[in-house]
Amino acid sequence: MSAVIVDDHPAIAAGIGVWCAAADPPVRVVDSGSTPAVAWTGPGGDADVVVFDLQLGGQVPAYRDLRHLVDAGRQVVVYSMRDDQETVLTCLDIGVFAYLGKTEGPRHLVPAIQAAGQNLPYTPPVMARAFGTDTRSERPRLTPREVDVLVSWFACESKEMVARKLGITVRTVNSYIDRARIRYAHAGRPAPTKAALVARAIQDGLVRLDEL
Incomplete structure:
Protein backbone atom coordinates (compact mmCIF):
# COMPACT_ATOMS: atom_id res chain seq x y z
CA MET A 1 0.00 0.00 0.00
CA THR A 133 -23.38 16.39 17.08
CA ASP A 134 -24.71 17.00 13.57
CA THR A 135 -28.12 18.64 13.92
CA ARG A 136 -28.86 18.79 10.22
CA SER A 137 -31.67 16.84 8.54
CA GLU A 138 -31.56 13.07 8.98
CA ARG A 139 -31.19 12.80 5.23
CA PRO A 140 -27.46 12.32 4.56
CA ARG A 141 -25.91 14.90 2.25
CA LEU A 142 -24.46 12.66 -0.44
CA THR A 143 -22.08 14.22 -2.94
CA PRO A 144 -23.21 14.35 -6.60
CA ARG A 145 -20.64 11.69 -7.47
CA GLU A 146 -21.87 9.38 -4.70
CA VAL A 147 -25.41 9.76 -6.05
CA ASP A 148 -24.23 9.00 -9.61
CA VAL A 149 -22.48 5.84 -8.47
CA LEU A 150 -25.41 4.65 -6.36
CA VAL A 151 -28.02 5.23 -9.07
CA SER A 152 -25.80 3.52 -11.66
CA TRP A 153 -25.24 0.58 -9.33
CA PHE A 154 -28.97 0.21 -8.76
CA ALA A 155 -29.51 -0.02 -12.53
CA CYS A 156 -26.56 -2.30 -13.33
CA GLU A 157 -25.99 -5.98 -12.69
CA SER A 158 -22.49 -5.55 -11.32
CA LYS A 159 -20.01 -3.01 -10.00
CA GLU A 160 -17.79 -3.81 -12.97
CA MET A 161 -20.53 -2.50 -15.28
CA VAL A 162 -20.80 0.66 -13.17
CA ALA A 163 -17.05 1.18 -13.41
CA ARG A 164 -17.11 0.88 -17.21
CA LYS A 165 -20.13 3.16 -17.51
CA LEU A 166 -18.62 5.94 -15.36
CA GLY A 167 -15.01 5.52 -16.45
CA ILE A 168 -13.70 4.72 -12.97
CA THR A 169 -12.24 1.67 -11.25
CA VAL A 170 -14.22 -0.97 -9.36
CA ARG A 171 -12.26 0.05 -6.26
CA THR A 172 -13.55 3.61 -6.64
CA VAL A 173 -17.11 2.33 -7.10
CA ASN A 174 -16.78 0.38 -3.84
CA SER A 175 -15.39 3.46 -2.12
CA TYR A 176 -18.36 5.65 -3.06
CA ILE A 177 -20.85 2.97 -2.02
CA ASP A 178 -19.08 2.50 1.33
CA ARG A 179 -19.13 6.26 1.94
CA ALA A 180 -22.87 6.37 1.28
CA ARG A 181 -23.42 3.49 3.71
CA ILE A 182 -21.39 5.25 6.39
CA ARG A 183 -23.38 8.45 5.95
CA TYR A 184 -26.70 6.60 6.28
CA ALA A 185 -25.47 4.65 9.31
CA HIS A 186 -24.44 7.82 11.11
CA ALA A 187 -27.79 9.39 10.26
CA GLY A 188 -29.45 6.54 12.16
CA ARG A 189 -30.70 4.89 8.97
CA PRO A 190 -28.35 1.97 8.30
CA ALA A 191 -28.33 0.43 4.84
CA PRO A 192 -26.06 -2.64 4.96
CA THR A 193 -27.44 -4.26 1.79
CA LYS A 194 -28.06 -3.12 -1.77
CA ALA A 195 -31.82 -3.48 -1.24
CA ALA A 196 -31.64 -1.26 1.84
CA LEU A 197 -29.67 1.40 -0.04
CA VAL A 198 -32.26 1.33 -2.83
CA ALA A 199 -35.00 1.85 -0.25
CA ARG A 200 -33.16 4.79 1.32
CA ALA A 201 -32.53 6.37 -2.07
CA ILE A 202 -36.20 6.11 -3.00
CA GLN A 203 -37.24 7.59 0.36
CA ASP A 204 -34.89 10.52 -0.15
CA GLY A 205 -35.91 11.17 -3.75
CA LEU A 206 -32.53 10.25 -5.22
CA VAL A 207 -34.10 7.76 -7.61
CA ARG A 208 -37.61 6.83 -8.73
CA LEU A 209 -38.99 3.31 -8.99
CA ASP A 210 -39.49 3.69 -12.74
CA GLU A 211 -35.76 4.42 -13.08
CA LEU A 212 -34.77 1.02 -11.64
Whole structure:
Protein backbone atom coordinates (compact mmCIF):
# COMPACT_ATOMS: atom_id res chain seq x y z
CA MET A 1 0.00 0.00 0.00
CA SER A 2 1.32 3.43 -0.89
CA ALA A 3 0.60 6.99 0.25
CA VAL A 4 1.58 10.52 -0.72
CA ILE A 5 1.65 13.32 1.85
CA VAL A 6 0.48 16.86 1.07
CA ASP A 7 1.61 19.00 4.02
CA ASP A 8 3.58 22.25 4.19
CA HIS A 9 5.30 21.28 7.46
CA PRO A 10 8.29 19.02 6.65
CA ALA A 11 8.53 17.74 10.22
CA ILE A 12 4.94 16.50 10.13
CA ALA A 13 5.45 14.84 6.74
CA ALA A 14 8.60 13.16 8.08
CA GLY A 15 6.77 11.97 11.17
CA ILE A 16 3.95 10.46 9.13
CA GLY A 17 6.57 8.68 7.03
CA VAL A 18 8.10 7.12 10.15
CA TRP A 19 4.69 6.04 11.46
CA CYS A 20 3.78 4.48 8.11
CA ALA A 21 7.08 2.61 7.83
CA ALA A 22 6.59 1.15 11.32
CA ALA A 23 3.01 0.03 10.65
CA ASP A 24 2.01 -3.63 10.33
CA PRO A 25 1.73 -4.04 7.43
CA PRO A 26 3.84 -1.02 6.50
CA VAL A 27 2.57 1.78 4.29
CA ARG A 28 5.04 2.99 1.67
CA VAL A 29 5.22 6.79 1.47
CA VAL A 30 6.22 7.40 -2.13
CA ASP A 31 6.45 11.19 -1.99
CA SER A 32 5.59 14.29 0.01
CA GLY A 33 5.35 18.00 -0.69
CA SER A 34 3.87 21.31 0.35
CA THR A 35 1.39 21.64 -2.54
CA PRO A 36 -1.26 19.34 -4.07
CA ALA A 37 0.92 19.02 -7.19
CA VAL A 38 2.84 16.23 -5.44
CA ALA A 39 -0.33 14.09 -5.52
CA TRP A 40 -0.75 14.54 -9.28
CA THR A 41 2.76 14.08 -10.69
CA GLY A 42 5.58 11.59 -10.24
CA PRO A 43 5.11 8.64 -7.89
CA GLY A 44 2.47 10.54 -5.91
CA GLY A 45 0.13 10.43 -8.88
CA ASP A 46 -0.25 6.67 -8.45
CA ALA A 47 -0.38 6.51 -4.66
CA ASP A 48 -3.25 4.52 -3.16
CA VAL A 49 -3.97 7.16 -0.50
CA VAL A 50 -3.48 10.94 -0.32
CA VAL A 51 -2.84 12.32 3.19
CA PHE A 52 -3.94 15.94 2.90
CA ASP A 53 -3.33 18.93 5.17
CA LEU A 54 -6.28 21.29 4.79
CA GLN A 55 -4.32 24.45 5.67
CA LEU A 56 -1.64 24.83 3.00
CA GLY A 57 0.28 28.06 3.47
CA GLY A 58 -2.72 30.13 4.52
CA GLN A 59 -5.84 30.47 6.62
CA VAL A 60 -8.30 29.46 3.91
CA PRO A 61 -9.00 25.71 3.76
CA ALA A 62 -7.93 24.15 0.46
CA TYR A 63 -11.42 22.87 -0.40
CA ARG A 64 -10.97 23.38 -4.14
CA ASP A 65 -7.85 21.22 -4.30
CA LEU A 66 -9.52 18.66 -2.09
CA ARG A 67 -12.55 18.50 -4.39
CA HIS A 68 -10.35 17.98 -7.45
CA LEU A 69 -8.67 14.99 -5.83
CA VAL A 70 -11.98 13.44 -4.74
CA ASP A 71 -13.58 14.03 -8.14
CA ALA A 72 -10.63 12.21 -9.71
CA GLY A 73 -11.44 9.16 -7.60
CA ARG A 74 -8.53 9.51 -5.17
CA GLN A 75 -8.78 8.15 -1.64
CA VAL A 76 -8.11 11.20 0.55
CA VAL A 77 -7.48 11.24 4.29
CA VAL A 78 -7.52 14.79 5.66
CA TYR A 79 -5.07 15.34 8.52
CA SER A 80 -5.53 18.85 9.85
CA MET A 81 -5.12 21.12 12.87
CA ARG A 82 -8.77 22.15 12.36
CA ASP A 83 -11.26 19.88 14.08
CA ASP A 84 -14.41 22.02 14.23
CA GLN A 85 -17.65 20.37 13.14
CA GLU A 86 -18.31 22.67 10.18
CA THR A 87 -14.91 21.97 8.61
CA VAL A 88 -15.12 18.23 9.22
CA LEU A 89 -18.62 17.94 7.74
CA THR A 90 -17.70 20.13 4.76
CA CYS A 91 -14.81 17.82 3.90
CA LEU A 92 -17.00 14.74 4.33
CA ASP A 93 -19.64 16.31 2.09
CA ILE A 94 -16.92 16.85 -0.52
CA GLY A 95 -16.26 13.12 -0.31
CA VAL A 96 -13.02 12.55 1.59
CA PHE A 97 -12.52 9.04 2.96
CA ALA A 98 -11.77 10.18 6.50
CA TYR A 99 -11.00 13.29 8.52
CA LEU A 100 -8.56 13.40 11.44
CA GLY A 101 -7.28 16.12 13.71
CA LYS A 102 -3.53 16.24 14.11
CA THR A 103 -3.97 15.61 17.83
CA GLU A 104 -5.14 12.07 16.98
CA GLY A 105 -1.66 11.01 15.87
CA PRO A 106 -0.51 7.60 14.59
CA ARG A 107 -3.03 5.67 16.68
CA HIS A 108 -5.75 6.72 14.26
CA LEU A 109 -3.95 8.12 11.22
CA VAL A 110 -2.20 4.88 10.26
CA PRO A 111 -5.37 2.73 10.56
CA ALA A 112 -7.26 5.35 8.54
CA ILE A 113 -4.65 5.20 5.76
CA GLN A 114 -4.74 1.39 5.78
CA ALA A 115 -8.54 1.36 5.70
CA ALA A 116 -8.61 3.87 2.83
CA GLY A 117 -6.20 1.72 0.83
CA GLN A 118 -8.44 -1.31 1.31
CA ASN A 119 -11.81 0.48 0.98
CA LEU A 120 -12.74 -0.49 4.53
CA PRO A 121 -14.79 1.93 6.66
CA TYR A 122 -12.94 3.74 9.44
CA THR A 123 -14.31 6.47 11.70
CA PRO A 124 -11.71 8.32 13.80
CA PRO A 125 -12.85 10.25 16.92
CA VAL A 126 -13.01 13.72 15.33
CA MET A 127 -15.21 12.35 12.57
CA ALA A 128 -17.42 10.45 15.00
CA ARG A 129 -17.87 13.59 17.13
CA ALA A 130 -18.85 15.63 14.08
CA PHE A 131 -21.42 13.03 13.08
CA GLY A 132 -22.72 12.66 16.62
CA THR A 133 -23.38 16.39 17.08
CA ASP A 134 -24.71 17.00 13.57
CA THR A 135 -28.12 18.64 13.92
CA ARG A 136 -28.86 18.79 10.22
CA SER A 137 -31.67 16.84 8.54
CA GLU A 138 -31.56 13.07 8.98
CA ARG A 139 -31.19 12.80 5.23
CA PRO A 140 -27.46 12.32 4.56
CA ARG A 141 -25.91 14.90 2.25
CA LEU A 142 -24.46 12.66 -0.44
CA THR A 143 -22.08 14.22 -2.94
CA PRO A 144 -23.21 14.35 -6.60
CA ARG A 145 -20.64 11.69 -7.47
CA GLU A 146 -21.87 9.38 -4.70
CA VAL A 147 -25.41 9.76 -6.05
CA ASP A 148 -24.23 9.00 -9.61
CA VAL A 149 -22.48 5.84 -8.47
CA LEU A 150 -25.41 4.65 -6.36
CA VAL A 151 -28.02 5.23 -9.07
CA SER A 152 -25.80 3.52 -11.66
CA TRP A 153 -25.24 0.58 -9.33
CA PHE A 154 -28.97 0.21 -8.76
CA ALA A 155 -29.51 -0.02 -12.53
CA CYS A 156 -26.56 -2.30 -13.33
CA GLU A 157 -25.99 -5.98 -12.69
CA SER A 158 -22.49 -5.55 -11.32
CA LYS A 159 -20.01 -3.01 -10.00
CA GLU A 160 -17.79 -3.81 -12.97
CA MET A 161 -20.53 -2.50 -15.28
CA VAL A 162 -20.80 0.66 -13.17
CA ALA A 163 -17.05 1.18 -13.41
CA ARG A 164 -17.11 0.88 -17.21
CA LYS A 165 -20.13 3.16 -17.51
CA LEU A 166 -18.62 5.94 -15.36
CA GLY A 167 -15.01 5.52 -16.45
CA ILE A 168 -13.70 4.72 -12.97
CA THR A 169 -12.24 1.67 -11.25
CA VAL A 170 -14.22 -0.97 -9.36
CA ARG A 171 -12.26 0.05 -6.26
CA THR A 172 -13.55 3.61 -6.64
CA VAL A 173 -17.11 2.33 -7.10
CA ASN A 174 -16.78 0.38 -3.84
CA SER A 175 -15.39 3.46 -2.12
CA TYR A 176 -18.36 5.65 -3.06
CA ILE A 177 -20.85 2.97 -2.02
CA ASP A 178 -19.08 2.50 1.33
CA ARG A 179 -19.13 6.26 1.94
CA ALA A 180 -22.87 6.37 1.28
CA ARG A 181 -23.42 3.49 3.71
CA ILE A 182 -21.39 5.25 6.39
CA ARG A 183 -23.38 8.45 5.95
CA TYR A 184 -26.70 6.60 6.28
CA ALA A 185 -25.47 4.65 9.31
CA HIS A 186 -24.44 7.82 11.11
CA ALA A 187 -27.79 9.39 10.26
CA GLY A 188 -29.45 6.54 12.16
CA ARG A 189 -30.70 4.89 8.97
CA PRO A 190 -28.35 1.97 8.30
CA ALA A 191 -28.33 0.43 4.84
CA PRO A 192 -26.06 -2.64 4.96
CA THR A 193 -27.44 -4.26 1.79
CA LYS A 194 -28.06 -3.12 -1.77
CA ALA A 195 -31.82 -3.48 -1.24
CA ALA A 196 -31.64 -1.26 1.84
CA LEU A 197 -29.67 1.40 -0.04
CA VAL A 198 -32.26 1.33 -2.83
CA ALA A 199 -35.00 1.85 -0.25
CA ARG A 200 -33.16 4.79 1.32
CA ALA A 201 -32.53 6.37 -2.07
CA ILE A 202 -36.20 6.11 -3.00
CA GLN A 203 -37.24 7.59 0.36
CA ASP A 204 -34.89 10.52 -0.15
CA GLY A 205 -35.91 11.17 -3.75
CA LEU A 206 -32.53 10.25 -5.22
CA VAL A 207 -34.10 7.76 -7.61
CA ARG A 208 -37.61 6.83 -8.73
CA LEU A 209 -38.99 3.31 -8.99
CA ASP A 210 -39.49 3.69 -12.74
CA GLU A 211 -35.76 4.42 -13.08
CA LEU A 212 -34.77 1.02 -11.64
